[in-house]
Amino acid sequence: MTYLSRIWLNPLRRGAQGLLRSPEKMHAAVLGGLSRQPVTERVLWRLEAGQPHRAELLVLTESTPSWEHIVEQAGWPHSDEPQVLVRDYQPLLDRLDNGREFRFRLRANPVSATRSPTNPSTTQKEQLARPRPRGVRVPHRTAGHQITWLTTRIDHWGFTLIDIEDAGPALQLSARERLTFHKKAQEDQTTGRRVVLSTATFDGAVCVTDPHRARHTLLHGVGPAKAYGCGLFTLAPLSPTTPGGT
Structure with a gap:
């Protein structure tokens, strides 16, 4: 299985600011979302920081992730709105037909x-x-x-x-x-x-x-x-x- 996750980050929080400034710290936080350590699976991620009030972290993993630590450190942990969205990637892969x-x-x-x-x-x-x-x-x-x-x-x-x-x-x-x-x-x-x-x-x-x-x-x-x-x-x-x- 493969999963694409979206995690919202609050750029006003100190924890988020540290992650946004350092790709190395962000990479460590991403790997921390996987239970099987040390991480041997392929992991890809990208930071989307185009919005002024929140940043978007996209992560592609082979196993089911858990992002509570990033939400607690750098998001809105007590918000009523969902802070994390995890999707099965297979439906998109199945749509990659020739000419699409x-x-x-x-x-x-x-x-x-x-x-x-x-x-x-x-x-x-x-x-x-x-x-x-x-x-x-x-x-x-x-x-x-x-x-x-x-x-x-x-x-x-x-x-x-x-x-x-x-x-x-x-x-x-x-x-x-x-x-x-x-x-x-x-x-x-x-x-x-x-x-x-x-x-x-x-x-x-x-x-x-x-x-x-x-x-x-x-x-x-x-x-x-x-x-x-x-x-x-x-x-x-x-x-x-x-x-x-x-």
Whole structure:
């Protein structure tokens, strides 16, 4: 089984502010929602912070999750309104027929591998100095390069971009961010290496061209930095009046 969860976060609470600032803390909170520890299943998540009064956390898990700890720490624990929605993902997977059209959203970390980066970091220099180096990841920082990164890959993900009347253009680059944080060292939980991510959020419309690849894309995500909220490819109905979306 696979489940897609939506958890509302209150950005005025200190606990939520800590999660919103740190992808590493958010990842730890997400893994804390699974009873089987240490977590070995595939987990994908994405933060939607476009609303001023509440943020939305989407999480895709293979097992049934429990999000009470996030609601207590970062939500509205005593609200009458539901703070968590958990849906079975299989009905959407079953609708991925050839030719089916959807809206999509993806927050990704667009990168390419190269053996000759322009300004290699110390870590990259060490990697390139090894025997038979495989290359290092270099982020795409401009909007044009980020869009090209997606358009040259989406066919391999089982989809093709489409323009639909009244559904908006096939592709929009709706957000771009540069995230910087320190990843804690595992041994003593002190401040470890500095992590810098260039993320891009894509919105648009797609048509399913390969149902098998499309299901793999939804279940396994795309690109690197999945632990930090990237890679979750979600679909929603084309009609803007249709509630919900996955």
